[in-house]
Amino acid sequence: MSDLTRRRFLARMGQFSLGATLSTAVLARITHAGEKGTRPNILIILADDQGWGDLSVHGNTNLRTPHIDFLAREGALLERFFVCAVCAPTRAEFLTGRYHGRGGVRGVSTGQERLNTDEKTIADAFKAAGYATGAFGKWHNGSQWPYHPNARGFAEYYGFTSGHWGEYFNPPLEHNGKFVRGKDYITDDLTDHALAFIEQNKSRPFFCYLPFNTPHSPFCVPQEFWDRFKDKPMAMRARAGDKEELPVTRCALAMCENIDWNVGRLLRQLDDLRLSDNTIVIYFSDNGPNSWRWNGGMKGRKGSTDEGGVRAPFFIRWPGKIKGGTKVSEIAGAIDLLPTLTSLAGIARVGDKPLDGKDISPLLLGTASNWPDRMIFSHQNAQVSVRTQQYRLDTRGALFDMAADPGQSTNIAAKQPEVAAKLRQAVAAWRKDVLPKGPDERPFPVGYRQFPMTPLPARDGVPHGNIRRSAGAPNCSYFVNWTSPADRMTWAIEVHAAGEYDVAIYYTCPPADAGSTIELSFQNSRVQGKVAPAWDPPLIADQDRVPRKGESIMKEFRPLSLGAMHLDQGRGPLTLRALKVAGQQVMDVRLITLTLR
Secondary structure, three states, rough: OOHHHHHHHHHHHHHOOOOOOOOOHHHHHOOOOOOOOOHHHHHHHHEOOOOOOHHHHHOOOOOOHHHHHHHHOOOOOOEEEEEEEEOHHHHHHHHHOOOHHHHOOOOOOOOOOOOOOOOOOOOHHHHHOOOEEEEEOOOOOOOOOOOHHOOOOEEEEEEEEOOOOOOOOOEEEEEEOOEOOOOOOOOHHHHHHHHHHHHHOOOOOOOEEEEEEEEOOOOOHHHHHHHHOOOOOOOOOOOOOOOOHHHHHHHHHHHHHHHHHHHHHHHHHHHHOOOOEEEEEEEEOOOOOOOOOOOOOOOOOOOOHHHHHEOOOOOEEEOOOOOEEEEEEOOOOHHHHHHHHHHHHHHOOOOOOOOOOOOOOOHOOOOOOOOOOOOEEEOOOEEEEEEEEEEEEEOOEEEEEEOOOOOOOOOOOOOOHHHHHHHHHHHHHHHHOOOOOOOOOOOEEEOOEEEOOEEEEHHHHHEEEEOOEOOOOOOOOEEEEOOOOOOEEEEEEEEEEOEEEEEEEEEEEOHHOOEEEEEEEEEOEEEEEOOOOOOOOOOOOOOOOOOOOOOOOOOOEEEEEEEEEEEEOOEEEEEEEEEOOOOOOOOOOOOOEEEEE
């Protein structure tokens, strides 16, 4: 290790918090870049709803993120990196190198988040090249096989496949298709599993994808992080006119500091295992901030196709290959990661569909010359904006010079009519080329031998009659107010393999209401059962630092077995209804599972 490298390393170690230490023996084991001549490992860390401004490296003095800042200093910082306005589309674009509309991703819930199964992913490419592949966290591109991460190139998966989760402490999760219970705070737990994966695969190339689900709401964070923020003045505030809620800001930033602490744990392990010099580490976020808070004066937040809704932090470190302190001013985006990482690793992509992304490795390695201008499109709920190096055309057709007016305050379309016309034409062509035509009629697949258990959560079902969701956000919701034999809930499914299926319903029911008779049917098959015994757990209401808005307060659901049911191949509604209601209600339902015998 050179004296400069050692000084940098020791300086960084001084910034680690919460009792982190390293011995001289660990320092002595660090190797130079490329010493073993192996293909680089890949570690990708994705934050959820963290804005560009939620980092101290970008100038926010309300918080400290030393470990993420370290990645920016010791690698490359992309100054204008663009993702989507919401979560699932960004993940699809990262996975495929293609705009999310091409892969069937239209939204964030009720099946709209699923990535078409004929799309090949970045994990498919690295797995085909001999890498160990693992994902740990929020998937958000489909729950049932073959949408599940284990079917998309990830041999190892631990986390949850929904859009967001309602329980952050000891949460219900899954491990390779089997339900498990997480340990302690979810971000720490996901990091624990990523650390174990890296340890297990330290002797071979690995591709580790760590998509956190924070600082996405609900706003829950461990006490030690909350204590640092709960009464802290916020020196840097949202733009004038934006309705900032300071308790939300404080908790979101506390969650960001928790992420930073976990990033520090990952970096330390890479050092301990002598993997740092041959590991590409990437950190980015999936959209703009999930509340009004300081974001560098940009217009918009999560859900908006303005700059503040789609510009995200992005840092990449590869010691000895990417020069520390590199700043890339050229625009880039999540669609660029697949072609860039396969290029840096020297592996071939799989699949033959054309990519929308570009290989930006010349920008990272300092070998680019005459880099051409380009357009990056942002889409959300029929709104489309387009960004070039200098301009943004917003969804209303207003044109902004982003170099002179980064806050999008002055529409210059009348002064630059040729530019505005060119970009409007580009948006029209992009809409025609990329966005799906017609409604999404994909059923939820059931019955694959490779993955016998099919989950059918409430978010994928449709309530009828009096039944409604436990909250307005379908993700992590459950069905409530089931009061009548006329009520029912349905799932549009397609059975792949005919056979006998074990049926379980994850439910709660107060003792006074136990005993209703229920029926699950599909085509000509039916199975009946009794809602018994009663199971009436309390709501989990002590996790939140800020009260929830539009999100379900969760509770523990248990499986009610209905026995076996024969399902024939085919497509149609799977229907759950009550034949007899014993009390005031039948039960609350979070999930049905169908397990092929």
